[in-house]
Amino acid sequence: MANTADTPRSGRGRRPAAQVRERVLQAAADLLFDGGMKAVTFERVADAAGASKTTLYKWWPSAGALAAEAYFRRVEPALSFPDTGDIEADLKSQLHAFVELITERGGGGVIAELIGASQGDAALSAALSQTYSLPRRSLAVQAMERARSRGQLRPGVDLSMIVDQLWGACYHRLLLPGEPITHDFADALVENALYGAAPMPRQAATSSSRE
Amino acid sequence: MANTADTPRSGRGRRPAAQVRERVLQAAADLLFDGGMKAVTFERVADAAGASKTTLYKWWPSAGALAAEAYFRRVEPALSFPDTGDIEADLKSQLHAFVELITERGGGGVIAELIGASQGDAALSAALSQTYSLPRRSLAVQAMERARSRGQLRPGVDLSMIVDQLWGACYHRLLLPGEPITHDFADALVENALYGAAPMPRQAATSSSRE
Amino acid sequence: MANTADTPRSGRGRRPAAQVRERVLQAAADLLFDGGMKAVTFERVADAAGASKTTLYKWWPSAGALAAEAYFRRVEPALSFPDTGDIEADLKSQLHAFVELITERGGGGVIAELIGASQGDAALSAALSQTYSLPRRSLAVQAMERARSRGQLRPGVDLSMIVDQLWGACYHRLLLPGEPITHDFADALVENALYGAAPMPRQAATSSSRE
Amino acid sequence: MANTADTPRSGRGRRPAAQVRERVLQAAADLLFDGGMKAVTFERVADAAGASKTTLYKWWPSAGALAAEAYFRRVEPALSFPDTGDIEADLKSQLHAFVELITERGGGGVIAELIGASQGDAALSAALSQTYSLPRRSLAVQAMERARSRGQLRPGVDLSMIVDQLWGACYHRLLLPGEPITHDFADALVENALYGAAPMPRQAATSSSRE
DNA sequence: CGATAAACGAGACGGTACGTCACGTCTTGCC
DNA sequence: GGCAAGACGTGACGTACCGTCTCGTTTATCG
Numbered sequence: 001m002a003n004t005a006d007t008p009r010s011g012r013g014r015r016p017a018a019q020v021r022e023r024v025l026q027a028a029a030d031l032l033f034d035g036g037m038k039a040v041t042f043e044r045v046a047d048a049a050g051a052s053k054t055t056l057y058k059w060w061p062s063a064g065a066l067a068a069e070a071y072f073r074r075v076e077p078a079l080s081f082p083d084t085g086d087i088e089a090d091l092k093s094q095l096h097a098f099v100e101l102i103t104e105r106g107g108g109g110v111i112a113e114l115i116g117a118s119q120g121d122a123a124l125s126a127a128l129s130q131t132y133s134l135p136r137r138s139l140a141v142q143a144m145e146r147a148r149s150r151g152q153l154r155p156g157v158d159l160s161m162i163v164d165q166l167w168g169a170c171y172h173r174l175l176l177p178g179e180p181i182t183h184d185f186a187d188a189l190v191e192n193a194l195y196g197a198a199p200m201p202r203q204a205a206t207s208s209s210r211e
Numbered sequence: 212m213a214n215t216a217d218t219p220r221s222g223r224g225r226r227p228a229a230q231v232r233e234r235v236l237q238a239a240a241d242l243l244f245d246g247g248m249k250a251v252t253f254e255r256v257a258d259a260a261g262a263s264k265t266t267l268y269k270w271w272p273s274a275g276a277l278a279a280e281a282y283f284r285r286v287e288p289a290l291s292f293p294d295t296g297d298i299e300a301d302l303k304s305q306l307h308a309f310v311e312l313i314t315e316r317g318g319g320g321v322i323a324e325l326i327g328a329s330q331g332d333a334a335l336s337a338a339l340s341q342t343y344s345l346p347r348r349s350l351a352v353q354a355m356e357r358a359r360s361r362g363q364l365r366p367g368v369d370l371s372m373i374v375d376q377l378w379g380a381c382y383h384r385l386l387l388p389g390e391p392i393t394h395d396f397a398d399a400l401v402e403n404a405l406y407g408a409a410p411m412p413r414q415a416a417t418s419s420s421r422e
Numbered sequence: 423m424a425n426t427a428d429t430p431r432s433g434r435g436r437r438p439a440a441q442v443r444e445r446v447l448q449a450a451a452d453l454l455f456d457g458g459m460k461a462v463t464f465e466r467v468a469d470a471a472g473a474s475k476t477t478l479y480k481w482w483p484s485a486g487a488l489a490a491e492a493y494f495r496r497v498e499p500a501l502s503f504p505d506t507g508d509i510e511a512d513l514k515s516q517l518h519a520f521v522e523l524i525t526e527r528g529g530g531g532v533i534a535e536l537i538g539a540s541q542g543d544a545a546l547s548a549a550l551s552q553t554y555s556l557p558r559r560s561l562a563v564q565a566m567e568r569a570r571s572r573g574q575l576r577p578g579v580d581l582s583m584i585v586d587q588l589w590g591a592c593y594h595r596l597l598l599p600g601e602p603i604t605h606d607f608a609d610a611l612v613e614n615a616l617y618g619a620a621p622m623p624r625q626a627a628t629s630s631s632r633e
Numbered sequence: 634m635a636n637t638a639d640t641p642r643s644g645r646g647r648r649p650a651a652q653v654r655e656r657v658l659q660a661a662a663d664l665l666f667d668g669g670m671k672a673v674t675f676e677r678v679a680d681a682a683g684a685s686k687t688t689l690y691k692w693w694p695s696a697g698a699l700a701a702e703a704y705f706r707r708v709e710p711a712l713s714f715p716d717t718g719d720i721e722a723d724l725k726s727q728l729h730a731f732v733e734l735i736t737e738r739g740g741g742g743v744i745a746e747l748i749g750a751s752q753g754d755a756a757l758s759a760a761l762s763q764t765y766s767l768p769r770r771s772l773a774v775q776a777m778e779r780a781r782s783r784g785q786l787r788p789g790v791d792l793s794m795i796v797d798q799l800w801g802a803c804y805h806r807l808l809l810p811g812e813p814i815t816h817d818f819a820d821a822l823v824e825n826a827l828y829g830a831a832p833m834p835r836q837a838a839t840s841s842s843r844e
Numbered sequence: 845c846g847a848t849a850a851a852c853g854a855g856a857c858g859g860t861a862c863g864t865c866a867c868g869t870c871t872t873g874c875c
Numbered sequence: 876g877g878c879a880a881g882a883c884g885t886g887a888c889g890t891a892c893c894g895t896c897t898c899g900t901t902t903a904t905c906g
Contacts, residue, residue: 120249120324153410171379197365
């Protein structure tokens with residue numbers, strides 16, 4: 001009943017690993033995009049891909065990890081960070097792209113489910129970190145480092161924290177729904193991260209905290 | 212006539228609802244705190260509480276929703292927001308308490324798992340919003356409104372966005388691990404949210420500055 | 423959702439027992455005739471009759487017993503045994519009526535299910551014996567006693583055994599399907615019960631067997 | 634490397650089907666013989682046999698069908714029909730054995746419950762027909778055919794009907810209790826089936842019925 | 845170039861949990 | 876005081892996956 005592909009199934013014996021992997025990831029992505037994470041089951045993926053559960057267990061530590069790989073294989077991350085020389089514009093541009101991703105296309109739900117499933121699935125958590133969150137954080141930090149060297153950011157600021165403040169705010173609204181995720185919201189995030197909410201600049205900008 | 216002492220419940224007939232609920236929530240909390248979300252199963256909770264699955268299904272739409280109620284019943288939210296007149300101090304104080312919650316005690320993992328499970332469990336998501344995230348967001352916004360009326364925050368700022376920028380940053384590090392969640396991080400979050408990362412105040416802010 | 427009757431349900435207080443019984447038996451018969459024995463459940467009957475399970479438990483020892491009473495209430499046994507003076511004709515007439523009952527109308531399945539359920543339901547078994555099988559056996563035996571006194575049956579024959587040989591044969595084909603139950607079959611049963619399958623009358627018709 | 638001796642089965646993987654079937658049937662028979670049909674539950678059998686419910690569902694369509702197979706596996710049918718050349722003696726011998734089975738040993742109740750459960754359990758009904766009633770009917774009919782060819786039975790008699798008249802009479806008393814099932818009863822059944830209850834042989838033994 | 849070993853599909857297996865249904869017992873509240 | 880309403884513990888139902896394991900087949904590799 002399975003076997004959605006057109007290739008007539010070469011039989012039972014050994015087949016090239018790459019070919020099997022490809023079919024599996026295709027099937028997993030299909031299931032993921034119209035059924036969510038809970039449709040990505042070793043059982044169902046094996047059936048849909050014409051593969052065997054044993055094979056899946058050999059290559060992926062959990063159904064979540066398989067779903068993650070299938071997802072990123074399909075959406076082709078396109079990891080790049082513009083550098084126009086204006087950090088405010090660059091941050092806004094990136095954040096707009098992110099807002100686009102998690103609101104427009106079905107991607108938002110999938111990302112949310114992946115992050116959700118990664119709590120309590122160590123393998124998926126590791127895969128997400130390595131493939132998704134760490135590279136993105138790193139790119140953003142590097143861009144801000146360049147901006148800081150150009151004098152667009154104060155020297156003492158923790159750049160990684162700013163990543164949390166921008167993207168984390170979006171994830172917050174994605175994972176704990178209740179407030180909308182809009183482009184205006186993205187702009188406000190960047191502006192506030194740069195200029196702050198206080199009416200006046202800090203009087204003595206040097207003081208550290210918790211002393 | 213039988214069991215006067217230790218077995219407080221005799222047989223099969225109807226028992227007071229409140230009593231059953233209490234036992235169920237106790238059992239669910241126990242399972243949750245030493246086994247995580249995946250230990251909170253209708254099956255196991257019913258068994259541990261001496262209740263019946265049917266009863267659980269009548270009162271809770273999903274195991275996740277039951278876990279959430281059991282969690283909040285036990286950790287007694289203590290929802291309050293200090294108002295010392297100094298919004299920076301108040302925000303830091305609250306954020307420190309939050310950092311404390313999700314790092315020190317076992318609460319962090321549980322909260323993370325609850326949020327994780329709420330992706331893909333609409334009932335749990337609704338329960339979390341209503342019981343947890345919305346009230347907290349509301350308290351913080353109200354405190355900042357008071358601060359704004361005192362002139363400590365610029366009039367045009369979206370206060371709800373600041374909540375996302377502060378707490379969302381912490382959730383970001385909680386749910387997509389890789390960077391530590393520390394008290395210094397909390398302080399830096401508040402300071403940057405108030406004063407921004409740009410070296411100079413906003414250019415258009417000509418009215419007053421360090422001139 | 424229940425409450426199929428048109429009477430608008432008189433409320434919650436006490437109601438005349440006879441009225442309640444009537445509604446319950448009607449509802450049970452309805453369920454029985456289009457759903458078989460497995461549809462006659464205390465739960466469903468109570469719901470359909472607008473009665474309470476408590477009430478049903480007070481009056482019937484098991485769902486099977488309730489089904490039996492509902493069945494016999496509806497099909498009105500019409501217990502009578504003709505006596506035309508010709509025992510062969512009378513037996514055939516009765517057996518044809520029985521064949522009619524268990525083949526034509528849906529009665530056959532219900533009777534079979536009742537007998538089936540009575541294995542393992544002592545209350546139903548007792549009810550069936552008392553209401554159904556014993557009276558019928560008794561009527562047939564009495565008719566044959568009259569025939570014997572007229573010289574139409576040999577003196578030494580066990581008349582109750584003949585009942586088993588006639589009706590039991592039909593039940594056999596009803597309960598262990600495989601052979602059809604027809605009117606020819608009924609005729610053959612009566613004829614063989616009267617004249618035997620041996621080609622000649624018993625050689626020494628007086629001698630007993632097992633010697 | 635582990636469990637060399639007492640625990641013949643280690644873990645979760647696949648095990649030889651025949652082995653599992655054997656254990657399941659043993660457990661089912663045990664439950665059946667001291668608890669009746671209502672003790673033969675997929676749940677309990679699976680537990681007692683150390684098997685999984687899924688496995689049982691794959692091999693048996695209903696708990697009743699499983700019980701039937703377990704029963705016949707244990708009581709080893711020993712299907713044989715003597716042929717001494719005297720049909721009266723042979724029929725009595727077989728009927729005595731049947732009476733023995735359903736009265737002496739616990740078999741009677743089990744058979745009755747199996748037949749009972751087969752009403753409303755199509756799978757069990759089919760299994761009973763195929764394994765139990767049809768072969769037995771066939772053996773008896775064949776024996777009577779041989780007797781008829783020897784001239785011990787009249788040519789026109791429906792032999793299958795005689796099976797119903799003999800065994801059906803016993804089932805009648807088994808399933809609708811009220812009259813005892815004895816060896817004298819068995820003898821009387823055979824004698825009446827052969828020689829009839831009428832005082833004289835049929836006047837015109839050739840007439841057919843219902844014309 | 846033919847034997848061997850690796851990898852595969854298929855799927856049965858022991859489990860755990862699901863969500864539902866009915867049982868028989870019990871309490872509450874209405875009439 | 877009796878009844879409806881219905882919640883309760885119990886236990887079975889039939890299904891879905893899990894992760895492990897056996898089997899037979901096919902293919903690539905190496906002696």
